Amino acid sequence: MNFVLAAGGTGGHMIPAHALAAELKRRGHGVMLLTDARGAKIPALFEDVPVHILPAGRLSKTPWGLLKGMRAVMAGRREAKGLYAKHKPHAVVGFGGYPAFPALLAASALGIPTVLHEQNAVLGRVNRLLAGKAKAIATANERVERMKARDRGKVVLVGNPVRDSIVRLGELPFPAFDDVAPLKLLVTGGSQGATVLGQVVPEGLGALNEGLRHRLQVVQQCRPDDIERVRETYKRLGIPAELSTYLQDMDAKLGEAHLMIGRAGASTIAELTAAGRPAILVPLPIATDDHQTANARELARAGGARMIPQPQFTPAALARQIEALADDPEALSNAASRALSVGRPRAAQDLADLVERIGEGEAPTLVGRVQSEQPAIGFAPAGAAA
Template sequence: MNVTLAAGGTGGHMVPAHALAAELKSRGHGVMLITDERGAKIPALFEDVPTYILPAGRLGGGPIGWLKAAAAVLAGRRQAKALYREFTPDAVIGFGGYPAFPALLAASALNIPTILHEQNAVLGRVNRLLAGSADAIATSYAEVDRLKPGHQGKVELVGNPVRESVARLGTLPFPEFDDTAPLKILVTGGSQGATVLGQVVPDALGMLSPKLRHRLQVVQQCRPDDIEAVRNRYAALNIPAELLTYIEDMPDRLGEAHLIIARAGASTIAELTAAGRPAILVPLPIATDDHQTANAREMAKAGGARMIAQTEFSPELLAKQVEAIAGDPQALSNAAERALSVGRPHATSDLADLVERIAGGTAPLLVGPAETQSAPGIGGMGVPA
């Protein structure tokens, strides 16, 4: 079969799309990607998949902004239809974000089956707009807000795809930890980091009881503008900490960690639960529809995480929570098991199964060599829009 993936230009949308692309290709299917300029520039993703850039408006900015967005969406829809006549996809899979909107509208206009994948515990705006016409809605959580009751019959719970190297961690023993072993803490604010973690975490760790503080080994991701201040604070507290602006070897770091302090983005939650790692989560308060708080809900309810609202996130409260979750080796191990209990490490293969079921049949592979192009009508393949 030929399958088109449509994803907005952020890691939260692109990473699960990339995981699905690899799985579909391993099954012998042709895959191409539709995204925007940002998505096409994310390193180490879709390097072997033909990639097409479509115009896509972003809702907002008052009446003028809405008009510009509508014009961009209509242009993108025309170009996607031309692209589909060339490549004849058997299904189009949308991963959210505005760049997915015109690609999915074009698919519906041509009666091509569509599947929406929702990474968060709140149905995103683009997915809400398209849920009525979609053939299936693949969710990452059993409970998804903003999903209309009339669309429940289309829902299939598959989870949020993660890298195989992360999923494998869930099959391995939890890192050894007792009353004398080092306590390894990983701090990450997602792909862009989080200033508030740099402001609060060092002082919180400095408040721990001596039996924990003297055993700390910290790896922390920081924003480039924050890293020197955070480094100086750890040095003043005499706490060993490795600071990075980007963690390239995340699966290895996650595998070594006993406790993670993090934001509650969809990919972060998926990796923590697939690997079985306990966490203290600080949802981003300005996330659309407060979806990070919803994302953390399932893991926290299971006992695999503690959730702290950013308005309450202080060194004193964080220190108390670290003591509660890591002060007892058995409690830490139990929290790891509870995190793993809500993981969905087979999300990639389950989503690929759904794609095959919805698309159905077989077709010749028409997708050619990987390259990034503008979509038809912008000089990409010369196909008229």
């Protein structure tokens, strides 16, 4: 079969789409990606998949902004319809973000079935607009806020797909750590970076007790505008740190880490739980519908992460949390196990199963309660009673 994947231009949308594309290609299907210019520039994704950039606009609240956005959306819709005439997709899968909007509108206009994937614990704006037309809504969380009652019957819990190399980390032992071993930290603000991490983390590490501070090994992703300032701070504090603006080898860096410090984007949460790595999470306070706080909640409740709201994220608060974990070598290992316990490493396979069924014309029906370790998805033939 042929499938079109439509994703917005951030890593949070693009990474799960990339993981699904890899799984569908393994099964012998044709895959095309529709995105925007930002998405097409993210390194190491969709290198063996045709990528097409669609016009897309944000639907702002001002009359002029709304008109301008709708013009771009309708131009993207026309272009997508032309692509579908050639590619002939059996289904179109949307991963959220405004660049996915015209691709999914075009599919609905042509009677092509659509599947939405929601990575966050709050249904995104584009997915909310399109949920009524979708054949199925695949979610990464058991509870998703802002979901209309009429659409709940379409929901299938699959998890958030991550790359195979991340999943394999969860099958390996947690890196050895004791009271003399180096403490390896990974600091990342997601694909867009986070200035607050560059401001707080180096000073927080500098506030650790001397014995722990001298055992640190730090890998940190920085925004391009911040990297030189952060480098100078680490140099002043005498803490060795490897800095970059983009972590292309995230799987290797995460595999070596004892602890991650960063934002609570959906892909970050999925990678932490698939790999089994504990974290100190600082949700982005201006995220739409505060979805990063909702994302972090399940992992924090399970004991796999500690969540610090950004107003309370100070060097002293960070140092206290790190010392509490590092002073008890078993604490990190236990937190890693708890993170792994809420992971859904089969998310890519289960989402691929779902979109294949939709592409074949079958209607998805959730059977029983989906278990987080090994999701069970059942389907009823098209036309069967719900």
